[in-house]
Amino acid sequence: MDLEKQPAPQAPPPEGCLTVAIRIPVRIVVLVLVVPVRIVWDGFVVVGRFLRDSVLRPLWRALVVWPCVALWRYVVVPLAKAVGWLAKVLVVIPLVWLYRNVLTPVGHGIVWFLKGVGAVLALIGRGIAWVARGIVAGLAWVYARMFTPVGHGIVWLLKGVGAVLAWIFTPIGRAIVWCARGLAWLASTVVTGIGVALYWIARILLVLPVVALWRWVLAPIGRVLAVVGREVWDALGHAWRIAGHISLAVGRFLGTLFRWIFVEPVRWVYRTVLTPVGHVVRDMVLRPVAEAARSVGRITRAALASARESVRQARADFRRMLFGDAGAVRDVGAVGETREREAVALREPTGAETRTLGSSTTALTKD
Template sequence: MELDKRPPGDGGEGCLVGVVRVPVKIVALIVVLPVRVVWELLVAFGRAARRHVLGPLSVYVLQPVLRGIGRVLTVLLKLVFVWPWAGLWRYLLVPVGQGVALVWRGLCDQVLAPAGRFVTGYVLRPLGEALAWLGRGGVRYLLAPLAKGALWIGWVLGMTLFVWPWVALWRYVLDPVGRGVTWLAETVYRYVLTPIGHGFVRLAIAVFRYLLRPVGLGLAWLVVALYRYLLRPVGLGAAWLATALYRYLLAPLGQALAWAWHVAGRIVRAVWRAVRLVGWVLVGWPAAQVYRHVLTPVGHVVRDVWRTVRTTVREVRAEVRKALLGGPAREPARSRARTLGSTTAVGETPSAPEISWRKRG
């Protein structure tokens, strides 16, 4: 029996899945498959029957039969529901209605119209004229005087209660008081407020003319003189000084600093290249040679020794486990996970061909 190299649980299925899947497959094979086959046969048979039997039968047999039955039912329905009512309407109700209309027209023309004309001409019109004459007489000789008296009394009461008191109040109280107040206001305005206002205006004009205007002119002249004889010369001198300082001092100094910075950069680059070359000659190249010709071979030797020792330890451990526990020796889960299920590490070249435990035994 060879060593099992596949880790347990890698893509396998549990016993519960197998127990459930096998009965389901058996039921599907015994029950579902026959039912589906029968269903497909019935569907195919139905399509063929509809296409080759029911279609021509409905065109050449069912449609003429149904058409004849429809015509018979139409005639029966007309015979039962249409023709009796049409005959009743045409031969009974229409003549009866025409006779009733003729009788009613004759009754209206021969009886009701003369009776209406007689009642209107000899009863209602004289009664209306009498009532109208009585109404006109009552309005003219009774209601009109009463209405005029009521209007006169209402006018007198309205004037007494609502007009004359307010007219008297306006005429004898408010109008004299208003005229007195108006005269007093005009007098105060004419002889008090007007002189005071004129005095304030003259005072303001005098203050502006003899105080504010000279002060303003003096301040304006002072500002102009200060700008012309002090600020402008000072500003021009400062501008000339700044221009001269920039042109003859700052610009040459800046150019000299830029040239010095450029030269210093070249010197620093040259020094850095020299330092880097010296460092490579003194440190880098010897270190590279030591790594290439000393450390790399030593590392390869150590790696080969370590692989050999690890392989030997694994084989001894597997032999011990087989001797103690029995059964085929298997690689531990940790090593198997690290080497993806192989018997050697990643990139390891086995020194001997793989053999089974059976061949070793």
């Protein structure tokens, strides 16, 4: 549970009369100017979406996506697999064999040789170190016996020279430092005075006029321009949103008008006129014509069958007349076989009279 007191929300600062006086006319003018622009913009947006969904996307898929997919699937992937297989067979496997059977034994031999060379060099280094230690010990003995007294004398001499220099040159150096400090103070005083004078001259001649110009001229003008710009920006935002609602209403009105003027009449004509006319044409013209065509086809097939039968009979009579009864046996047999086939076809039930167990057209119950 929150026991602390929540701070009260601060009220927005009161607006001046200039803001209120500018806001209404600016919003009216901006609204009048923005509404046509928003309507045209929404029209371009609708056309652009239609072109994007109906033209550009199918073209993009047909010209770019599908060829790229087909190229990747049927060219790049098989080619990459083939190149990988070739690289494995021609490069990787030979390199692995070379590493295992050639480089590894050679490397082991080089390592063994280097170990031997290192052992020899270690023995040589130990000998050189023993000799160097002997030389260093001899040099140290010579230095301790010969150069140490000379070094002590040089040190005593240098100490004496340092004491003489301290008693002579130290007062002179201090005097020089004091003079340098005085000259530096004098120069800094002069430079500071000149800087202060230049500062006040620049402040009086440049800074104060600029501050007065900024405070009494540019700042009020900037505040007015800021108020005008803020109101114009807010008016543009409000006008754009209001123009969007107006454009939506205009679009819906035009869509409704288009539907009433074009779509509904076309739908009414299709449902009320074209559909009944199509049904009438189908029932009164197309179906009778189809039945007539089927009847003509059946009659034509029957006529052709009877003509073929007549031709076979005439040929059988002609052979009988020329060769006797033996020449016409085959034609008569063919005619009898054809008649028997037609009789069997006539005895088969049609689609509308199919044989069933309960009907009287079966082989057990028919008369």
